[in-house]
Amino acid sequence: NAGVTQTPKFRILKIGQSMTLQCAQDMNHNYMYWYRQDPGMGLKLIYYSVGAGITDKGEVPNGYNVSRSTTEDFPLRLELAAPSQTSVYFCASRRGQGAGEQYFGPGTRLTVT
Amino acid sequence: GIQVEQSPPDLILQEGANSTLRCNFSDSVNNLQWFHQNPWGQLINLFYIPSGTKQNGRLSATTVATERYSLLYISSSQTTDSGVYFCAVQNSGYALNFGKGTSLLVTP
Numbered sequence: 399n400a401g402v403t404q405t406p407k408f409r410i411l412k413i414g415q416s417m418t419l420q421c422a423q424d425m426n427h428n429y430m431y432w433y434r435q436d437p438g439m440g441l442k443l444i445y446y447s448v449g450a451g452i453t454d455k456g457e458v459p460n461g462y463n464v465s466r467s468t469t470e471d472f473p474l475r476l477e478l479a480a481p482s483q484t485s486v487y488f489c490a491s492r493r494g495q496g497a498g499e500q501y502f503g504p505g506t507r508l509t510v511t
Numbered sequence: 512g513i514q515v516e517q518s519p520p521d522l523i524l525q526e527g528a529n530s531t532l533r534c535n536f537s538d539s540v541n542n543l544q545w546f547h548q549n550p551w552g553q554l555i556n557l558f559y560i561p562s563g564t565k566q567n568g569r570l571s572a573t574t575v576a577t578e579r580y581s582l583l584y585i586s587s588s589q590t591t592d593s594g595v596y597f598c599a600v601q602n603s604g605y606a607l608n609f610g611k612g613t614s615l616l617v618t619p
Contacts, residue, residue, distance in 0.1 A: 429605065440612055443606045443608075499544060
């Protein structure tokens with residue numbers, strides 16, 4: 399199993415550009431998550447999904463959108479990038495509610511200039 | 512939402528020393544995990560421990576759910592233990608809530 403994979407690893411965007419961060423998992427997990435980590439801080443939840451076709455906002459959803467058309471994939475869309483979105487983005491997955499560990503991908507380091 | 516406090520915020524150890532990291536949380540939990548974020552930024556699962564005690568090599572963890580805290584013990588520390596240690600908890604929601612972490616530096 400590859401676990402949770404993310405692409406790209408690094409990206410630099412100009413203000414106002416858009417991009418999609420890709421996330422995939424091969425563990426047949428129902429729950430998937432997007433977090434962001436700012437320097438020196440813990441992780442904050444952006445969006446999550448409890449299954450294909452179901453998504454919901456986390457703590458810091460503004461400026462982002464998600465979709466979940468398959469169990470495996472959970473892309474995060476940034477529209478009109480702003481410097482405040484400079485961060486490291488982590489995708490994670492878990493089998494289900496009350497079901498054990500949450501596993502994280504390697505992260506995407508995004509800089510908006 | 513549930514609050515997570517970790518202490519100490521920073522720790523410097525000499526190789527071979529032992530340490531204890533603490534995580535306090537403000538409500539009952541059904542999930543608690545400890546992670547190590549290495550200097551390359553990867554988040555590595557250490558323990559899934561909503562209650563009880565677990566050991567894995569030089570690391571062990573104890574969660575006392577009734578008193579709302581968890582402890583991570585590192586024995587005979589090595590330079591490769593350096594990084595940030597996060598405690599994350601979940602109660603009624605769907606996702607983990609993270610503390611701000613303990614930054615550990617182990618010197619030779």
